[in-house]
Amino acid sequence: MANSRFEYVRQFEVHNVLLPETYIVVRVDGKKFHEFSKYYEFAKPNDDRALRLMNAAAKNVFMQYRQEMICAYGESDEYSFILKRGTKLFNRRSDKISTLFVSLFTANYISLWNKFFPGVELHYKHLPCFDSRCVCYPNLPVLKDYLSWRFVDTHINNLYNTAFWYLIIKCGLTPQESEQKLCGTLSSDKQEILFTECGINYNNEPEMFKKGSLVNSSGEIVHIDVVKRIDEIFDGF
Ligand SMILES: Nc1nc2c(ncn2[C@@H]2O[C@H](COP(=O)(O)OP(=O)(O)OP(=O)(O)O)[C@@H](O)[C@H]2O)c(=O)[nH]1
Numbered sequence: 001m002a003n004s005r006f007e008y009v010r011q012f013e014v015h016n017v018l019l020p021e022t023y024i025v026v027r028v029d030g031k032k033f034h035e036f037s038k039y040y041e042f043a044k045p046n047d048d049r050a051l052r053l054m055n056a057a058a059k060n061v062f063m064q065y066r067q068e069m070i071c072a073y074g075e076s077d078e079y080s081f082i083l084k085r086g087t088k089l090f091n092r093r094s095d096k097i098s099t100l101f102v103s104l105f106t107a108n109y110i111s112l113w114n115k116f117f118p119g120v121e122l123h124y125k126h127l128p129c130f131d132s133r134c135v136c137y138p139n140l141p142v143l144k145d146y147l148s149w150r151f152v153d154t155h156i157n158n159l160y161n162t163a164f165w166y167l168i169i170k171c172g173l174t175p176q177e178s179e180q181k182l183c184g185t186l187s188s189d190k191q192e193i194l195f196t197e198c199g200i201n202y203n204n205e206p207e208m209f210k211k212g213s214l215v216n217s218s219g220e221i222v223h224i225d226v227v228k229r230i231d232e233i234f235d236g237f
């Protein structure tokens with residue numbers, strides 16, 4: 001490369017290199033999906049098309065970097081990609097990894113949109129955007145806790161949202177009344193309210209809604225109890 005007197009400005013570029021021998025998690029999250037889901041009239045509380053689109057986009061990212069991956073896990077508008085401890089991808093540069101994953105994910109989301117939302121055109125003022133971050137986890141127990149945290153979060157959010165929306169849709173409560181009814185309730189109370197007042201057995205809700213989606217090391221999308229099977233998921237890593 002030609003050396004010019006301007007070359008020195010490269011010295012101002014800093015590279016944030018992620019700690020060696022740590023597990024890297026890249027989490028992408030939909031930007032303002034509260035509005036995005038409203039604009040495209042996603043079903044409440046879960047839109048099967050939207051979740052399957054997230055899974056398909058994540059699977060393509062996963063397969064493209066399969067050699068570097070352990071698994072990926074998603075719910076709602078987020079996906080976590082869990083990379084192997086020894087990955088040398090982009091010399092572990094945080095900005096490179098984070099921006100590549102999020103742009104690849106977004107590109108796939110947009111290119112697959114019509115497959116999952118046939119006949120629904122994306123409006124240029126309402127395009128899907130995602131942010132992303134890289135986080136290092138120092139050992140397997142902490143990494144297992146990370147994935148368990150996302151799984152438990154899925155369960156808590158989904159049970160709340162399911163009860164909240166069924167009380168509105170099936171029982172005719174206003175959003176304020178529904179919120180008030182659920183205020184301070186435990187998981188078991190929410191399941192009981194759903195059963196007695198809405199006629200819904202939470203156990204019969206789709207597995208993808210209750211458990212989120214895991215792209216396993218073979219690249220399959222499964223909906224499993226992540227906490228119960230956490231050791232199996234990370235076996236060999
Ligand atoms: N109706 C519906 N909404 C969904 C679905 N999945 C995600 N969302 C919406 O996406 C939001 C995701 O939560 P957040 O990431 O905390 O909210 P956000 O609006 O994306 O905000 P930022 O991430 O801070 O930009 C949910 O609160 C819902 O409003 C779905 O399947 N159906």
Ligand SMILES: [Mg+2]
Nearest residue numbers: 029030031077
């Ligand atoms: Mg979001």
